[in-house]
Amino acid sequence: MVTMTEAVPAVPAVPAQPAPRPLPARVAVPMAVAAGLTQLLAFPRYDLWWLAPVSVALLAAAVHRRRARTGAVLGLVAGLVFFGPLLEWTNLHTGSLPWVLLFVAESLFIALLGAAAAYASPLVDRHRWTWPLLTGVLWVGQEAARDRLPFGGFPWGRLAFSQGDSPALRFAAVGGAPLVTFVVAVVGGLLVTAAWRRWGAPTMLLAAGAVALAAVGLLVPVGGGDGQQPVRVAVIQGNVPRLGLDFNAQRRAVLENHVTGTVELAGRVTAGQAQQPDIVIWPENSSDVDPFLDPQAAAAISRAADSIKAPILIGAVLRGPGENQVRNAGVVWLPGQGPDESRMYIKQHPVPFAEYIPLRKVARMVSKQVDRVRSDFVAGDTPGVLDMGAATIGDVICFEVAYDGIVRETVTGGAGILAVQTNNATFDESEARQQLAMVRLRAVEHGRDALMASTVGVSAFVDPDGSVHQETGFNTPGVLLTEMTPRATRTLATQLGYWPEMVLSGFAVAALVAAAVIRRRRPGSPQGSVDAAPSAAGAPTTSTAEAR
Incomplete structure (x- = not known):
């Protein structure tokens, strides 16, 4: 017997879709x-x-x-x-x-x-x-x-x-x-x-x-909301004899520039051409001569503080604590009294390969430029919360403004105004303006009036909404003076x-x-x-x- 098998029509195969590709x-x-x-x-x-x-x-x-x-x-x-x-x-x-x-x-x-x-x-x-x-x-x-x-x-x-x-x-x-x-x-x-x-x-x-x-x-x-009694703050941009890594080869000239700028402001105050400041801010490296070890440097700074009749936050390079070690510091200098060592901030985040050399022997194999850094900067371990009498300043030094935690700790520690002390003499104007953009963000982030004080520019004041005013030029001396409002409120970002x-x-x-x-x-x-x-x-x- 023959069995007939019914033919089943073939189902056409569905061609596989190729996987989607990236752009060429x-x-x-x-x-x-x-x-x-x-x-x-x-x-x-x-x-x-x-x-x-x-x-x-x-x-x-x-x-x-x-x-x-x-x-x-x-x-x-x-x-x-x-x-x-x-x-x-x-x-x-x-x-x-x-x-x-x-x-x-x-x-x-x-x-x-x-x-x-x-x-x-x-x-x-x-x-x-x-x-x-x-x-x-x-x-x-x-x-x-x-x-x-x-x-x-x-x-x-x-x-x-x-x-x-x-x-x-x-x-x-x-x-x-x-x-x-x-x-x-x-x-x-x-x-x-x-x-x-x-x-x-x-x-x-x-x-x-x-x-x-x-x-x-x-x-x-x-914005910072309701603030405390406004204070008048002066920023002194003394400028340097020349830009570059050797800007501080004439350290006494840099110091004298900032003393001169302060004394001239005091003369304008006496003449009724400017209002009396409550606080004066000098930039980073404004005194690379250690005023705790050099009597002439200390006398020059005291002359400036006594003439302006207000505390000055100076930027100083201090020797020690060990051999071939230094510290990048903000020091409150009081008129008639001199430095107050209890009101001093040591930079917490020195820049590697610029302010200190990690793995120095290995780094020297890559570039002999590391030998320019003869003394390593030692990091501080406390936030820059400085009582300057009329207001408590949150001090951060130079590149530290880029680090969230360093700035925030000054605000949570009680700072009512943010101050960024910086030295842009070793770089150029583009670096200074990039840094000022960071100051603007920090002012908004923490609802604080802020300022940037530079040796050569750009120096400026920044409001809590990020707006900038009294911006200086680059590689030029300048004196800024304005009212700033200390604030105690904290933004959600700070919290x-x-x-x-x-x-x-x-x-x-x-x-x-x-x-x-x-x-x-x-x-x-x-x-x-x-x-x-x-x-x-x-x-x-x-x-x-x-x-x-």
């Missing part, structure tokens, strides 16, 4: 370069703050769906383009090698950011709404690491420090610099999400989200302290863990993408070699 390398590399360039233009001296989120968006798009190591390379490219010119002032008097080592080291953190963003791409592809938030927390996490590593970190070039004229600056009063960085990066994430071709998220809605963030920034209250940064960095770690889980479950594509159809993502399909 010929596009991604120029985008990484553009990311670094636009970030540079957001900072002083260019001050095109609105380019900061554009920079974030360009880098996010360039690394999306790439392997982590390729994302790291693109991040490194962006970092080199940004940090090289931003930190160019470090090579003016020390040669190129220290500058190159510094900006390459800083760029490695942007490389790490690029690798993390690339690795987290599957999370974005699965949950498209996460891209702005992911971008924000990864930027905060990157800056948190860079602010601490290595040798205590170097927080220069944080996104938050580019936002002096932006509505985003107001977020500093809520969550400090980390929250400002987060907001700027979220706006960048919104931009890249809206611009990514043929994504399902409505572009107009995402653009509205960016506008809404800016509007919220304008509504955040800033929260490190919590915003810790929470946002924690979310960054959680996002990377979530991406790892997705990658483990969906190991199919080289990029670990979870999107099935390239048309849903809109990125062009390229060869694997080009995509990577």
Whole structure:
């Protein structure tokens, strides 16, 4: 018997959809370069703050769906383009090698950011709404690491420090610099999400989200609230005989410049041409002759204090405590009495490879320039909270203004006014203006009147809303005088302290863990993408070699 078998029609095979690809390398590399360039233009001296989120968006798009190591390379490219010119002032008097080592080291953190963003791409592809938030927390996490590593970190070039004229600056009063960085990066994430071709998220809605963030920034209250009795504060910018590393070769001339500026102000007060100050601030390095060991230096400073009839916060380099050791100090000098050693601040964060040399023997193998630092600066261990009679000053010295905790501790310790003593004679005006941008953020962050006193400029007063007035020129003497209001109230940012940064960095770690889980479950594509159809993502399909 013959069994007839009914024929079953064949089901046509569904062709496998290729995994979505990243942007072509010929596009991604120029985008990484553009990311670094636009970030540079957001900072002083260019001050095109609105380019900061554009920079974030360009880098996010360039690394999306790439392997982590390729994302790291693109991040490194962006970092080199940004940090090289931003930190160019470090090579003016020390040669190129220290500058190159510094900006390459800083760029490695942007490389790490690029690798993390690339690795987290599957999370974005699965949950498209996460891209702005992911971008924000990864930027905060990157800056948190860079602010601490290595040798205590170097927080220069944080996104938050580019936002002096932006509505985003107001977020500093809520969550400090980390929250400002987060907001700027979220706006960048919104931009890249809206611009990514043929994504399902409505572009107009995402653009509205960016506008809404800016509007919220304008509504955040800033200012110190009710203050105490205003005090008159004078800043003396004495200038130096010449710029450069050897500016203090004529230390007595630098000291005499600041004495002369103070005595001249006293003469104007006597003549009725200026009001009597309650407090006088001199900059860092205004007395590199140790006045505790040199009677002539002490007599010159006393002459200035006696003539102005007000306490002077001087910037002094003090010998000791050990052999070949010095301290960078702010010392309160009283008229008719001299220095009050109980009112003295020692800089807590000396700059590695500039004020002290870690691993000196190894460093000397890299560059003989380390021998210029003959004596290592010793760090202090207490915040710069100085009672100057009319007001309590929160003193931070030079680069310390970039470190969140050092500034915050002066406010929680009772400081009613922030004073940044700095010496910009070894650098240039771009460095001074980058530093002034940090002072602006700190004023908003803590709701305090603030000032920057520089040997050569830029010196200025800053209000609690971040506005700047009586800004001096560079490489010129100057005397500033204004009323400042001490305040005791604390902003939410001051009260929260490190919590915003810790929470946002924690979310960054959680996002990377979530991406790892997705990658483990969906190991199919080289990029670990979870999107099935390239048309849903809109990125062009390229060869694997080009995509990577």
